[in-house]
Amino acid sequence: MAKVFPNLKSHYHNVILLLSCGWSCTIIMILYFETTRMPLTRNPVSKPAACINHTCAPDREPEDWFCKRYAPTVQLFLNSRNSALNANVSKWWMRLFGTHGANYTTLVGNLFQLLPDKEHNSDIHPHRCRTCAVVGNSGNLLGSRYGPLIDSKSFVMRINRGKTKGFEEDVGSKTTHRIFYPESYWNLENSTHLVYFPFKVADIEWLIRVYTMENKKNIAEKINKDKLMILHPGFMKYVHMNWTESHGNYPSTGFLTVIFALHICDEVHVFGFGATQNGSWHHYFDKSLTPYSKTNHPGHYEYETISRLHSEKKLLMYKGWT
Numbered sequence: 356m357a358k359v360f361p362n363l364k365s366h367y368h369n370v371i372l373l374l375s376c377g378w379s380c381t382i383i384m385i386l387y388f389e390t391t392r393m394p395l396t397r398n399p400v401s402k403p404a405a406c407i408n409h410t411c412a413p414d415r416e417p418e419d420w421f422c423k424r425y426a427p428t429v430q431l432f433l434n435s436r437n438s439a440l441n442a443n444v445s446k447w448w449m450r451l452f453g454t455h456g457a458n459y460t461t462l463v464g465n466l467f468q469l470l471p472d473k474e475h476n477s478d479i480h481p482h483r484c485r486t487c488a489v490v491g492n493s494g495n496l497l498g499s500r501y502g503p504l505i506d507s508k509s510f511v512m513r514i515n516r517g518k519t520k521g522f523e524e525d526v527g528s529k530t531t532h533r534i535f536y537p538e539s540y541w542n543l544e545n546s547t548h549l550v551y552f553p554f555k556v557a558d559i560e561w562l563i564r565v566y567t568m569e570n571k572k573n574i575a576e577k578i579n580k581d582k583l584m585i586l587h588p589g590f591m592k593y594v595h596m597n598w599t600e601s602h603g604n605y606p607s608t609g610f611l612t613v614i615f616a617l618h619i620c621d622e623v624h625v626f627g628f629g630a631t632q633n634g635s636w637h638h639y640f641d642k643s644l645t646p647y648s649k650t651n652h653p654g655h656y657e658y659e660t661i662s663r664l665h666s667e668k669k670l671l672m673y674k675g676w677t
């Protein structure tokens with residue numbers, strides 16, 4: 356045998372060498388692909404392809420329904436540098452509830468002495484996907500089982516008294532942002548971002564009282580100054596003019612939040628909007644029923660606008676169960 360195949364020993368040796376190299380190469384290649392694949396599957400921010408693109412260049416798309424309304428550079432938050440209101444904004448805002456003799460300029464000056472004067476940016480980013488759930492308070496959430504879907508978003512914005520305890524299956528349990536105004540501050544936790552909607556000059560006064568008066572200390576403890584953002588009255592007017600086209604007296608807190616989310620999120624998911632079949636505003640957490648006609652807001656028009664935004668693929672609307 357050794358004569359017929361003089362190099363048989365070294366041949367076996369080579370085969371064994373090749374086989375073992377083959378195995379180790381395969382293992383090295385598997386390990387290589389696994390490690391390079393890992394960031395893509397584990398890191399949700401690296402999924403721009405899944406993101407809905409809701410930005411636009413109005414000069415390039417002047418006739419587009421969305422681009423005619425969306426103003427990418429609108430001021431979102433009030434701060435000491437942009438607090439002077441232009442005449443149109445001031446007129447629109449003050450007409451809602453009047454001033455009761457208060458001086459806005461003095462008040463806002465006093466307020467920013469009490470707060471850290473931070474610049475809050477709306478940093479929509481083409482290479483990142485910040486997903487947001489806006490959770491309205493509609494009774495259509497009951498039985499929906501949207502909880503896990505809502506909690507899967509990076510930001511979960513809840514409005515006014517919208518609570519989670521006892522309703523986790525349908526509304527989730529995570530809250531990153533709470534939208535509120537003086538009459539609706541009940542569910543604040545000072546660990547969440549707080550977005551304050553001042554509908555009137557008196558709402559600026561209220562915030563000053565919270566931080567200066569002894570008997571408001573318990574509220575001040577819930578409103579973490581470092582997490583507080585105050586919505587700009589100019590933003591409210593923008594939503595009223597551009598998005599609800601001057602229907603109703605002024606937009607609802609929930610609808611303002613939906614448009615706000617379109618400005619700070621890369622992908623917006625909307626839950627808990629919509630009345631009962633006979634047009635009553637109902638809540639998932641209580642038995643109140645208020646007909647749309649008895650509110651200051653154009654509820655029906657807002658619902659239609661959110662539906663249109665859904666069909667234009669600018670957000671995803673989840674219509675609930677009931």
Ligand code: C5P
Pocket residue numbers: 490491492493494514515516517607608609610627628629630631635636637638
């Ligand atoms: O009733 P409340 O204002 O606290 O609800 C928060 C928001 O949820 C509303 O401002 C409105 O935009 C939305 N909502 C709705 N349909 C309902 C109840 C609330 O669209 N039935």
